[in-house]
Amino acid sequence: MRLRYIELFHAVMTTNSLTGAANLLNISQPAASKALQQAEHQLGFTLFHRVRGRLHPTEQALLLRPRVEKIIRDLHDLQRLTANFARPESEPLRVTCTPTLAQSLVPDATTLLRKAWPAATAELSTRHSAEMCESLTLRETDIGLTLQDASHPELRQEPLCQGRVMVIAPPGRWSPAELAQPLPVTALAGEPMIGIAVQDALGSLLQSHLMHVDPPPQISVWVQTYQLACALVAQGAGLALVDPFTASQGDGDVVQTRPLALELDVVLYAVYRLDSQLNPLQEHFIELVRQLARQTLAPG
Amino acid sequence: MRLRYIELFHAVMTTNSLTGAANLLNISQPAASKALQQAEHQLGFTLFHRVRGRLHPTEQALLLRPRVEKIIRDLHDLQRLTANFARPESEPLRVTCTPTLAQSLVPDATTLLRKAWPAATAELSTRHSAEMCESLTLRETDIGLTLQDASHPELRQEPLCQGRVMVIAPPGRWSPAELAQPLPVTALAGEPMIGIAVQDALGSLLQSHLMHVDPPPQISVWVQTYQLACALVAQGAGLALVDPFTASQGDGDVVQTRPLALELDVVLYAVYRLDSQLNPLQEHFIELVRQLARQTLAPG
DNA sequence: ACCTGGCATAACCGAAAGTTGTAGATGCCC
DNA sequence: GGGCATCTACAACTTTCGGTTATGCCAGGT
Known part of the structure; x- marks a missing residue:
């Protein structure tokens, strides 16, 4: 099973049409048509019924769908990961936080950081905790900030400070x-x-x-x-x-x-990869967040 | 990321050598060498250090490994599944059971079945329960027999009879x-x-x-x-x-x-796919197993 | 010094995958 | 029903990619 066939199958399933699939894959419609026929020939059974000039998935196709989509997703994740390995060494500070913390804590900390390190660049984003873990393990970001417990085998969470509900x-x-x-x-x-x-x-x-x-x-x-x-x-x-x-x-x-x-206390966590050694810029940023958070939560 | 590169990466990681990988993939060593270089060039970072004429995985390669292997496994499962869609319609009776039941119950039932259906063919195998579920969902087999609870979202288990420990x-x-x-x-x-x-x-x-x-x-x-x-x-x-x-x-x-x-009772289950309609041959086989099991467990 | 094992490079080849162009079927709209 | 838009299928041609053989280089072991 060529990977091309898997991608094509997925594209046809999602667009419900061969021309749509061809557009999705940036190839011409005849190319898609031929590839689909080859795939079916190689598999030994038909994936789509041709009825009145349209494609309708066969029973087998429906059964294959979830597995194929999972592979596509995993493959996509792999690409995301490799894309982040190739990044240049002049690394910006990449931080993601929950929407709550994006209101003032993270922007304030970033502003302070830029006073101390004017040359530093930063990439800020907001994500909910599941996506935060994903993004950290895929190395799209280096530091996560969250109020939730984000335990994950490849990640370490460091409590920064506590506050009351x-x-x-x-x-x-x-x-x-x-x-x-x-x-x-x-x-x-x-x-x-x-x-x-x-x-x-x-x-x-x-x-x-x-x-x-x-x-x-x-x-x-x-x-x-x-x-x-x-x-x-x-x-x-x-x-x-x-x-x-x-x-x-x-x-x-x-x-x-x-x-x-x-x-019950609310805990602010910094989350990062177990294997990653934080650089001074990152350490400094976390320290700023810790201080700001303590100020915010202190009475007055 | 071409699938070829993924397979090659996996092959090199497992054999610790490029020539070994080439053999595994049934291609020549220069082909593997070129493909690896293309993969690294496309990724933008090196996967293996060339040290004293040997390949040593880089840190990145080690981090990619588990994901790549998972994709290879899933891909392999997909192939197993599609292989079973292409099977001819003259279906043999495909049964898998735990080793315990392979001692006498399943062979006896098969012998009886062949008296009633002399033309029937059968494929018998033994698997432990996890592999049994895998094999059923991958359509390598149609009926599983086990004494364990094998609940699975895509499978149905039918209790055939009960016995004492x-x-x-x-x-x-x-x-x-x-x-x-x-x-x-x-x-x-x-x-x-x-x-x-x-x-x-x-x-x-x-x-x-x-x-x-x-x-x-x-x-x-x-x-x-x-x-x-x-x-x-x-x-x-x-x-x-x-x-x-x-x-x-x-x-x-x-x-x-x-x-x-x-x-506490021991329960004998027949397990099969939720979506599969059992044919008369399969029904008959299950009925024979039920009867034999009851005889075996009955006093005397 | 010599052989062995392992990777890289070069030149060449064939098949696969893509292209454009076209034909046939279907459904929609007036 | 004629005409149009849409979708799939087929044909001929081109390019790229994955593969081959032959060969060179380097390091280690004997």
């Missing part, structure tokens, strides 16, 4: 005196709240805590990112639990922020 | 009167026994039961197949717990067989 509420909810002291979890009983759709360990832990409150909070809207929660809270949709970085951005006029009384 | 012992261990009635688990306390190395659910369940007996049986020898256990017991190495099919073969002169008093 925060409750955000529409303005005027609490008096200045109340704001200073942590809110007991039981105070959330029966409250209307915005739910954070759980993908991460933090979210699921929070949810299990909330569910044990009696009566449980009323969650009618679930959101995927903390920013969305923030915006909804500002509109008076209820309370929400968020990480302290998101909370610290909430302008005092828009939402009120108060720590939650919970032994 | 049996204890086998060297001859003369029990009186004919004792033999008839089940042995309580507690009677195994402190006994020298042959352990069945657990890969299957049955084995691990048995082990956990045994470990709860006080004092636990002394297991000094672990074996992987029931036949081995049988042979060791015959030599007086201790008792062993085996499935009823293995037990029923033990010649009375060699080992004594006695049921174990346990609510």
Whole structure:
């Protein structure tokens, strides 16, 4: 089975047409036609029924599809990886972080870094944690920053600092005196709240805590990112639990922020490949992130 | 990345030499040399250091290796699968079973089947359960027979019959009167026994039961197949717990067989692809296996 | 010093994969 | 139903790629 045939099969399956497949592969339609016939001849069975001038996958083709697509994906990953080996040695600082941290922490740290290292170049991106691990192992990026536990056999995660889970509420909810002291979890009983759709360990832990409150909070809207929660809270949709970085951005006029009384800490991690020796630029960047994060989370 | 390069890389990595790789791929050494250079040129980094006329993988090559090997494996699986699509329609009965069942159950059933369908052809093989699932999904075989739970998203397992776990012992261990009635688990306390190395659910369940007996049986020898256990017991190495099919073969002169008093049943499963419609020949075979198994397990 | 084993280079060759051009079938729209 | 757009299939030609044989070079072992 030539690789060409596999790519062609995949292209035909996705475009549902031979001409479409040919375009996808940047070859002419007759070339695709001939290759498909060769593939079928070599395999010994037909992949597509020719019915009224169109191609319809046979039963066998449908059974092959998942395996072929997996191979294509793995192959693509391999290409991504090799592409990153060939990069020049004048390496930019490549950092990816979760959307939450992209709001201020990472840009601020980058700005500070460029004051110390004016010649340094950086590539910043945001990814959710699964893609972050992928991207790190494929060497598309060198440092990941996340609030979630991203354990992976090829990666190491270094805790940078810890903070408390925060409750955000529409303005005027609490008096200045109340704001200073942590809110007991039981105070959330029966409250209307915005739910954070759980993908991460933090979210699921929070949810299990909330569910044990009696009566449980009323969650009618679930959101995927903390920013969305923030915006909804500002509109008076209820309370929400968020990480302290998101909370610290909430302008005092828009939402009120108060720590939650919970032994559970939010941890900021730097993630990088086990085999990679961090260079001074990278070390410095991580140190800046650590300091900034501590400032942000410190009272005041 | 051409597939050729991937195969070549893999071949060089496994043989540690370019000439070896060339032999593996059935091409001449210069062809391999040129292809390797092309691959490196296209990738933009070197895969092997040429040191004193030999090839030594670079750091990058070592990092690529696992991914490349995975792709090679998947590709190989795909080929196995397509090879089985092209088979002629005059299908033989393709059955695979665990070694235990290959002792008498499957051959006996096949013999009976050939009396009813003299023209039928059959392909029998033995595989352990993981390979059995692989082989079924790759359509190398159509029916699997096993005593283990082989759940798999693409496969269906049909229980054919149930039997009791049996204890086998060297001859003369029990009186004919004792033999008839089940042995309580507690009677195994402190006994020298042959352990069945657990890969299957049955084995691990048995082990956990045994470990709860006080004092636990002394297991000094672990074996992987029931036949081995049988042979060791015959030599007086201790008792062993085996499935009823293995037990029923033990010649009375060699080992004594006695049921174990346990609510746990051994189940014989037929496994086949969810999407496959069994033909009459296959149905008949399964029915024969069911009947034979019931006879074997019935008292007497 | 000599042979052996292993990689690289050169010149050459054939088959595979791509191109353009064209033909036939189907479906759509007026 | 005529005409048009679309899609697949076939033919002839060209180029590129993967392969061969022959040969040279270098390092190690005897």
